Amino acid sequence: MQPFELIRPASVAEATAAFRGDAAFLAGGHTLIPAMKSGLRAVERLIDLGSVPGLAAIGVESDRLWIGAMARHAGVAGSPVVRSAIPGLARLAAGIGDPQVRARGTIGGSVANNDPAADYPAALLALDGIVETSRGTHAADDFFQGMFATALADGELITRIGLRLPDRFAYAKFPHPASRYALAGVAVARFADAVRVAVTGATTGVVRWQAAEAALAAGGPLPEALDHPDLAADLHADADYRAHLAGVMLRRAAAA
Amino acid sequence: MPEVIVNGQPRAADVLPHTLMVAWLRDGLGLTGTHIGCNTSQCGACNILLDGVPVKACTLLVAQAEGHEVTTIEGLAGADGQLHPMQEAFRAAHGLQCGFCTPGMVMAGIGIAMRHGPDVSAETVRHELEGNLCRCTGYQNIVAAIRAGARAMAAAGLIAETADAAL
Ligand SMILES: Cc1cc2nc3c(=O)[nH]c(=O)nc-3n(C[C@H](O)[C@H](O)[C@H](O)COP(=O)(O)OP(=O)(O)OC[C@H]3O[C@@H](n4cnc5c(N)ncnc54)[C@H](O)[C@@H]3O)c2cc1C
Ligand code: FES
Ligand code: FES
Numbered sequence: 001m002q003p004f005e006l007i008r009p010a011s012v013a014e015a016t017a018a019f020r021g022d023a024a025f026l027a028g029g030h031t032l033i034p035a036m037k038s039g040l041r042a043v044e045r046l047i048d049l050g051s052v053p054g055l056a057a058i059g060v061e062s063d064r065l066w067i068g069a070m071a072r073h074a075g076v077a078g079s080p081v082v083r084s085a086i087p088g089l090a091r092l093a094a095g096i097g098d099p100q101v102r103a104r105g106t107i108g109g110s111v112a113n114n115d116p117a118a119d120y121p122a123a124l125l126a127l128d129g130i131v132e133t134s135r136g137t138h139a140a141d142d143f144f145q146g147m148f149a150t151a152l153a154d155g156e157l158i159t160r161i162g163l164r165l166p167d168r169f170a171y172a173k174f175p176h177p178a179s180r181y182a183l184a185g186v187a188v189a190r191f192a193d194a195v196r197v198a199v200t201g202a203t204t205g206v207v208r209w210q211a212a213e214a215a216l217a218a219g220g221p222l223p224e225a226l227d228h229p230d231l232a233a234d235l236h237a238d239a240d241y242r243a244h245l246a247g248v249m250l251r252r253a254a255a256a
Numbered sequence: 257m258p259e260v261i262v263n264g265q266p267r268a269a270d271v272l273p274h275t276l277m278v279a280w281l282r283d284g285l286g287l288t289g290t291h292i293g294c295n296t297s298q299c300g301a302c303n304i305l306l307d308g309v310p311v312k313a314c315t316l317l318v319a320q321a322e323g324h325e326v327t328t329i330e331g332l333a334g335a336d337g338q339l340h341p342m343q344e345a346f347r348a349a350h351g352l353q354c355g356f357c358t359p360g361m362v363m364a365g366i367g368i369a370m371r372h373g374p375d376v377s378a379e380t381v382r383h384e385l386e387g388n389l390c391r392c393t394g395y396q397n398i399v400a401a402i403r404a405g406a407r408a409m410a411a412a413g414l415i416a417e418t419a420d421a422a423l
Contacts, residue, residue, distance in 0.1 A: 003272055003273070004273060006317075008319075029316065029320065030297065030315055033297075034297050036274075037276075037314075038296070048319065048320065050320055097387065098386040098387025099310065099364070099368075099371070099384055099386075099387060100300060100303060100311050100312050100364070100387045101312075101387060103309050103367075104312075178298070179298075
């Protein structure tokens, strides 16, 4: 790993002030450290958010569940607040990677990274999420911009994630048997006034699935497969397989 | 100088910021029981306990553990040499062959026992071993060892008789 200077800020303001040049924030490190070890990523300054107090708080405020950026996957999975507000989200967190990954990885890191097969981005899109940052807020619909791309500017730090409380929420994923990332994952959130459906893993970046939303809202037949111009295809699964798998996951999430 | 408490002893971490925990434990402190298998966060051979919770030491900077407690396989046995119940269960159930994955398996097993309690099912143990690879045993005896170890940990008062299953 290429050497770097490590900064341990005591507040969000110190963390963002320390961000200059070739810098990165470090959260759980379960994407960033492997990337730095393999030489995919090199930074001159690493700003460890682990030293900033208060970034892992979880609570309900009016119609939203708010989860601090540094809340670990295991913390979300085990949180009584999450389990009672959005139980399907606690189950989603309990299905990320393996127990050792869940002990370190964070929601902020997962959302900032926007891996096209990650789980949380689908939940944010379906739950009409808000990404609160050091500079303002982003609606989830505008935040995720395709494979590993987000609306975050350089040095913009995610502080917490707000999720609209649904009547029902479920997430179904077909995990890649080795990595546990989603080959296809579908999140279905039902609100009094809307149904929102999001797909991860099957496309080159997380997307809403409007045809499925319309079918669920109307109580009509669900689409058999995902019809999308940017289907993902690699050695693990071709595009047709992923499109079909998304249809299967949609049925599971809709029935849950 | 920053300190990490390793197996109960405060140790000065006189290392560069990019030093990985597994490298410091093995090369700096001579605690070679923590193994490097994949070095890509997949196999769990490097699992240690950080404040009592299993994590992958190949995916942790020493700096991230500053002021925290690290337990390695060398730190599990009592001062009198008596094995930790989970270690003893691996011995008794023949939960190892070459032994390369074993320190990480024991750590993962302790985590499973803490999260799921003494009555954890074989199915749950298999599911919870997603982050641990063994190339020798076929896992059968590892699963048996972890279940026996969980019961022994409860009998020794190290975990509660019931535990929360959702973590
Ligand atoms: C073996 C393994 C299996 C996994 N399986 C899954 C899986 O099944 N599903 C899944 O979704 N994920 C999976 N992951 C990824 C895991 O969830 C990561 O923890 C997550 O993607 C990144 O979170 P982190 O806290 O580790 O972030 P880091 O690795 O610390 O950071 C990731 C990126 O986000 C940036 N960042 C971090 N925090 C912030 C912030 N608050 N504001 C702005 N930028 C920030 C960093 O600078 C970096 O660019 C797996 C990882 C491993 C190693
Ligand atoms: S060496 Fe750390 S997970 Fe394989
Ligand atoms: S006993 Fe040889 S790798 Fe597990």
